[in-house]
Amino acid sequence: MAKAVGNITVDLLLRNGDPEAQRLAAQEFMAVELTDARAQAQQTLARPPRVDPIKIDTTKYSGDEKLPLRRWFCELDEAIEARQIVVTEQQVRYALSQLAGRAKSWAFGLKTSDRECFPSLDVFKSKLSATFEPPQSEFRMRAEFLSTRQGNLDLHGYIQKMRYLSSCVIGNPMDMSTQVTTFMTGLRDGPVKTQLFRVYPETLEEAFAVALGEDYNARQARSYGSRSRPSPEMPDAEPMDLSVVQTQGHISKAAVSKSFAPSYFDDIFVHSKAEDGRSAEAVHLDHLRRVFDAMRNNKLYANLKNDYAIGCALMQFV
Template identity: 35%
Template sequence: MLRTLSPTEQHGVALGFIMKEQREAAARATVSTPSTPRVESLKPHVNSYVGREGEPLLRWLVEVDIAITARLIVDPLSKFLDLQQSKHDVHAYAQSARYLVSNIVTNPIDEATQVVTFMKGLKDGPVKAYLFREYPSTLESAITLAMQEEFSLRQAKLHVNVPQPMQRPMVKPSGGPEPMGLSSATTAGSQQRRGPSNVRCFRCGNNGHYAHECTAPVQAVKGRRDDTGYHHGQ
């Protein structure tokens, strides 16, 4: 049918077909939820039809139809290869990576590509540097290491940000004796209670304590006095 038409009429038919496809695509986009706009991940290129000899118009129309249909498809592989962590935490980023990998059914990608893509999409920082040092062999091991490293960094920040109790400065008095520490006071008190070692008890005759601190029995004290020749009045 198209062969019997003039070139101008052929161009008119092609233009009408393109306009119809565009209207149908716009209608499908309007029916979809406006809060989740369609992501055009595939952008196929179709050459313009110029009507040269040996260039069938029908084949060009089929290419246009395929291109329009393809633009409505969200390709999980393209989305996974372009995946970025952005402002998400590692857990949310890992869940997105798992979801996209599970949707790649036709031509599954190998583990090495999954690991490299996951590490490449991480934010620049300690987690990304740690994973490139370890270089895990599977996507799940990479996710586990990334989540563990992020948890360790958060714990370290919590310990650093704990407020320390403020120590009250010791004010040195302008005059008078300096305050004595508790340990010094205890030591001095015990020494004062014990008394100097060169003090002699006139009750029992032993050194190291005074008579009012003496605990020796009376008979022992009397015998010691007799032995030492100690007598009152001397």
């Protein structure tokens, strides 16, 4: 209160005023302060928040047909709005700074002969379109969009191409059902195309989302199937039955192929025991000799040519 009315006034009120007058003065002062605080709070809420400008870069336009002019105009408008350029002359100057190549030479050539050739941004756009925009450019973009097929493109590349072509048709855009149908019919046959024809999306972006989701699910299913498929199991080796090797001249080809093929030569030594005064090694060599004789007679040693150890042992008897 002293800050508002001064220390002298407060001192006189406290000395000369009765308690009731002091109470009324304090209430009146507090009411005024409360009213001012509420008004200040309302002004703060009504004030729009301050938005900082954003420096967005645009593609330099050089007059090349690869960059559609209407698409560049869209980039230019977004950059001007983000930078908060509201003065008409500044908008034109910024647009001129985004030119390159022959487009820049053309614009500054006009600017040299007539300083007021671009009084507004709309005039600049119309003159630039009349000079560099190919005739029937949107018609060509629309025709290319309608004839585009996926072919050898992957799904992401095909979607990006369709999105780019559709964004180039701005003046007279195609209806959404035509865009969706063209995208669906251009896909390769497969689960993605089947799913799209099953749900039939209403918008092109929705069709893109469904296609990407189905493509991901299909790739995951193929990957899971390849991991979960069991590998073929090889039959375990069986001990060699030497009972079939009785005499050198009385052994059948079927018996040898059945008992010998899945066995190892070490199994022969297991069944070789000392007998008739001969050691186990001598009996083992005799068994091997009879087996190799049987293999030679029945021509069963062709599959042993890649095994070096067995081949060396075989050369001692064959």
